[in-house]
Amino acid sequence: MILKLDMVQSIALAVLVLLFGKFLVERFSVLRKYCIPTPVVGGFIFAILVLILKQGNILEIELDTTLQKLAMTVFFTSVGFSASLKLLKKGGLKVFIFLACAIVLVILQNIVGVSVAKLFNLNALLGLATGSVPMTGGHGTAAAFGPVMEAAGASGANTVALAAATFGLVSGSMIGGPIGNHLIIKHDLVNKKKNQKDDFMEIDQLSNSERTLIPNNFNLVTVEIIIAMGVGTLISNLFVKAGLTLPSYIGAMIAGAIIRNISDSTKSFEVPMVEIDLVGGIALSLFLAMALMGLKLWQLADLALPLFVMLFSQVILMYLYANYVTFRALGKDFDAAVLAAGHCGFGLGATPNGIANMTSVTEKFGPSPTAFFVLPLVGSLFIDFFNAGIITFFINLLA
Numbered sequence: 001m002i003l004k005l006d007m008v009q010s011i012a013l014a015v016l017v018l019l020f021g022k023f024l025v026e027r028f029s030v031l032r033k034y035c036i037p038t039p040v041v042g043g044f045i046f047a048i049l050v051l052i053l054k055q056g057n058i059l060e061i062e063l064d065t066t067l068q069k070l071a072m073t074v075f076f077t078s079v080g081f082s083a084s085l086k087l088l089k090k091g092g093l094k095v096f097i098f099l100a101c102a103i104v105l106v107i108l109q110n111i112v113g114v115s116v117a118k119l120f121n122l123n124a125l126l127g128l129a130t131g132s133v134p135m136t137g138g139h140g141t142a143a144a145f146g147p148v149m150e151a152a153g154a155s156g157a158n159t160v161a162l163a164a165a166t167f168g169l170v171s172g173s174m175i176g177g178p179i180g181n182h183l184i185i186k187h188d189l190v191n192k193k194k195n196q197k198d199d200f201m202e203i204d205q206l207s208n209s210e211r212t213l214i215p216n217n218f219n220l221v222t223v224e225i226i227i228a229m230g231v232g233t234l235i236s237n238l239f240v241k242a243g244l245t246l247p248s249y250i251g252a253m254i255a256g257a258i259i260r261n262i263s264d265s266t267k268s269f270e271v272p273m274v275e276i277d278l279v280g281g282i283a284l285s286l287f288l289a290m291a292l293m294g295l296k297l298w299q300l301a302d303l304a305l306p307l308f309v310m311l312f313s314q315v316i317l318m319y320l321y322a323n324y325v326t327f328r329a330l331g332k333d334f335d336a337a338v339l340a341a342g343h344c345g346f347g348l349g350a351t352p353n354g355i356a357n358m359t360s361v362t363e364k365f366g367p368s369p370t371a372f373f374v375l376p377l378v379g380s381l382f383i384d385f386f387n388a389g390i391i392t393f394f395i396n397l398l399a
Helices: 007-027 029-033 038-055 066-082 085-090 093-119 125-127 140-151 157-186 189-195 215-241 249-266 273-293 297-329 335-349 350-364 369-398
Strands: 002-004 059-061
Touching: 002 007, 007 029, 007 038, 007 066, 007 249, 007 273, 029 140, 038 059, 038 157, 038 273, 038 297, 066 215, 066 249, 066 273, 066 369, 085 093, 085 249, 085 369, 093 125, 093 297, 093 369, 125 140, 125 157, 125 297, 125 350, 125 369, 140 157, 140 273, 140 369, 157 189, 157 273, 157 335, 157 350, 189 335, 215 249, 249 369, 297 335, 335 350, 335 369, 350 369
Parallel strands: 002 059
Antiparallel strands: none
């Protein structure tokens, strides 16, 4: 028996799945400890239920993903509005250094993923599905690029990428704190930081999350996002004509960044980031819930051993990179150690996991304003742009 849901029924079911995920996260501390997102919890459980029903020849559920694609575009458009060159310049040298570290890691993650996949004689794109797509990119990028890789011939890439993203969230949270703790103790950085000047003590936060929401701003936000999405289709068409394979949201993300930087430089109109982030967050939750609900977990059965090796290789890479590249490149001081711990969180999962790692370290050893400015700026605003471009390059190279 096949149950087909239309786009309204599908999005309504996604909301119920989100509510169920929220219910579980509120009641199980382990989910909060590892910063597992609500849509991931609810979506994976739904996917497991679908697997049981299918394997038992009881029921197959088919979702209409029309609104999933719309929610994806809205979210990545909001990410585009975050890419302020003014903020990047304001961040100083350490922001550029950390961004460079993050970009190099993205490249290495893809090289490792593809290389291990080839050892098992698998489609190289399946290796890419365990590289920077789910690791540095997280669930959002995994759900966006998974279908692109499947369309390029990598069967099961979407399921692999989303499963890898969840693995990354947990593993990044597990290794980050111990790495920061080890570096600080090994190099006696607690005592040394007393003489360390913090150049970021006076820098404003990226956005004032405590500001009261302004109702009229939602009208402006709606207009700006829709315009960016419309202009984005034109930009995406140019890429397609150039023969590039990439997700549909790239054009909208670029358009959002252009609008944001025109606003920053001319002051002729406002881009209310608090409201944009709120709208983007809602869109991300719906997008991820539907993406995870549509997982075909049965596709992982034949990939159990190769997938384990590919994912374990990514953890080893992150461990070595945080210790010997991130820490050293950022100056081998206290802030560098805290950022190394944070890099494990967002390099294998998401920015909130990186912040959680840094929080656990600073609660024990003391504050690090530099780290808490640099990592969110790079992790939340800029790495998605570079990651998307690098992934697109690899897909077009390997497909």
